[in-house]
Amino acid sequence: MIARDFIAFTLAALRAHRLRTLLTSLGIAVGIASVILLTSxxxxxxxxxxxxxxxxGTNLIGVSPGRIQTHGASLGAVNTSRPLSIEDALALKQAPHVEVADPLVQGNAEVSLPGRSRRVTLYGTxxxxxxxxxxxxAIGDYLPPDDPRAARAFVVLGAKVAEELFGADNPLGARLRVGGERYRVVGVMEAKGQILGFDMDDTVFIPVARALDMFNRDGLMEIHVAYExxxxxxxVEEGLRRILVARHGAEDFTLTPQQKMLEVFGTVLDAVTFAVAAIGGISLVVGGVGILTILTIGVAERTSEIGLLRAIGATRRSILLLFLGEAALLSALGGAAGLLLGWxxxxxxxxxxxxxxxxxxWRYAALAELVAVAVGLAAGVAPARRAxxxxxxxxLRSE
Amino acid sequence: MIRLSGIERVDRDGGEEVHALRGVDLAIGRAEYLSIMGPSGSGKSTLLNVLGLLDRPSAGRYLLDGRDVTGLGDDELARVRRETIGFVFQFFHLVPRLSAAQNVELPMVLAGIAAEERQRRLARLLADYGLAERAGHRPDQLSGGQCQRVAIARAMAMAPRLILADEPTGNLDRHTGQEVMKVLERVHHDGGTVIVVTHDPEIGARAQRRIRMVDGEIAEDRRSDGG
Structure with a gap:
C-alpha cells in the first residue's frame, strides 16, 4: 500500500465515526494539555x-565560618572553628582571580530621625x-573605601527606608541614628524588590566593623568573594582555601560557590518539573486506555471488513499497520489539540x-506530541494484533 | 488451470471429526464456467474456500496455474489471492463508509498501484459494470443489484484469471439475480474462469459444467456444450 493511500484509508475510518474519534482524541488532548500546563x-x-x-551574578563564592559539609566530623571539631574576621576578608582579596572579598554581618536595627523611626534589616559590609x-x-555612593577596621560612620539606605524616612526629600548628607549611634547618609540604593522573601529595599548598609560592635559579635557571618x-x-576555590587554612591552621570554614548552588537548584527543579509532568502523564495513560477501548470495539465491529480486506489480498502486516495507524492518528490529533489547549x-x-x-x-511540546503518538501506538498494539x-x-462469516 | 488431487478437509466439531471434503479430485481448465451445487453441509462452500485459498485442505494437493499452493505461507497466499482470484460474496461485503468507486478501487489500493493507473482502470471498470453514475454513492445508497455489481467490479479490479462467487444471487430477488448472473457470464465470455456456488438449480443450470456435491464428495460432474 502506498503511504498516501494508507493515510487516506485511515482517515476515512476515523471520519466514519466522527463523534467517537472526537471523544477518544479528547482523552489524549486532556492528557497532553495537562502535561504541557504543568511543565509550563x-x-x-x-x-x-x-x-x-x-x-x-554567578561568579560568587560565599565563605562562611564552620564546616557545614564535613562528613563524619565530630561535634568537637565544629566547636574549635575560629570566627571569620575582617582581616580574613582582606587576606582573601589577595587570592588569585579574586576581584572582590567583602565581609558581611547581618542583623536588625532601629533607624531613627527625630520624630521618626523604623526597624530595618541592617547589613554591615x-x-x-x-x-x-x-x-x-541610585544616588550618592556606596560606602567609601575606608580602612574596614576603622571606617567612618556612614550609612547607605535601601530604597524603601529612604522613602519612608525622607519621602521626596534628598537624604544625602542627612544625619540619622542607627542602633543609637549617629550616621551620615552617603547614598541610596536602587529599588531591588523582594528576593526569595527578603525585602532588599527595607535595609540599611553600614561599615562592617561598626556592625560587629553594634551586635557585639567577634566574627563575620560571611565573606562574599567575586572572581573573574x-x-x-x-x-579560585583552591586559592581561597590555601589562604584561610594558612591563617586558621585548619579548614574550619565552608566555601559555597553560587554555581554549585545553581546546579543543585537546577537538579531539584528539574525533578519537580519531571514530577509534575509525570502527574500529567497519568491522564495521558487514561487517554491511552480510551484509545485501547475504542480500537477494540472498532476491531470487533469491523471483523467482516477485515475478512474482506484479507480475502482481496491484504496481508496480516497491512491489517496490523492499518489499525496501528488509526491509533497513532487518533493520538496525534488529540496530542495536537492538547498542545494548543495546554499552551x-x-x-x-x-x-x-x-x-x-x-x-x-518547545522541546517539551515536541516531546509531548511524541509521547502522545507513542501512547496511541502502545494502546493500539493489542487491538491491531487481534485484527x-x-x-x-x-x-468474513461474522456478520 | 486448477488441479485438485485428494483434497481432504477435516473439521473438529466438539471432539467429533467432520469430513467436509473427502478426497476431492478436480481439474478445471482455463475460461471454464462451472457451478457447484449440493445440499447444505455437502462441502460446496468449503470446496470454494479451498479453491479461493481462504481455507487450507487437511490433505491433498492444489496446483494453481501449475504451482503447488498447498504449502504457501499466509502472506504469500494473500498475494496470490490479490493477483489471481476475484471474490463475489452473497452479502456483497462492501466497506460501508467507502463510495462505490472507492470499493472498486480497494484491491488496487491494497496492491499498491499508483493513483493515476488506478484512476484509469477505475474509469473503465465503472463504465463496464454500469456504475459510472453511482460512483460517488455509498453502499447504503445502492440497491442490492447495484451492490453486487460493485462487488463484481471490485473482484475484476486486478483482472484476475479466476472468479469465485459464493451464492452471488442468494441475497437478491430473482430478476436482479439473473441480471447479476449475466454480468458474471460476461466476465466468462471475456476469458475468465468463473466458479459459482449456489443452491438455486435455475442459477446452477446456466453453467456449462455443473458439479454436484454430496457428503464432501463430487457426486456428479456434467458438461453441456454452449450456454
Missing amino acids: IGEGLHRFIIAEFTQF GPDFARALSMRV PTAPLAE GIAALLGLAFPALPVHTP AGLDPLEA
Missing part, C-alpha cells in the same frame, strides 16, 4: 528561581558589597496572573 508552570518556576539567584552582588546605587568570570572555579491555558494563566511564572518550552490475527474466512 514547572519550567516557569525553574526560570523564576534561577533568575532570582543569578541577579547577584565592606566597600565592595554592592559591586560583589551586582547591586546599583573566566577564571576556573576550582582554582492556550498556560498563556491565559500568564496573562491573568503575571506573578505566576509560566513558560512553555491481524483474525482468520480471514471466519472474519
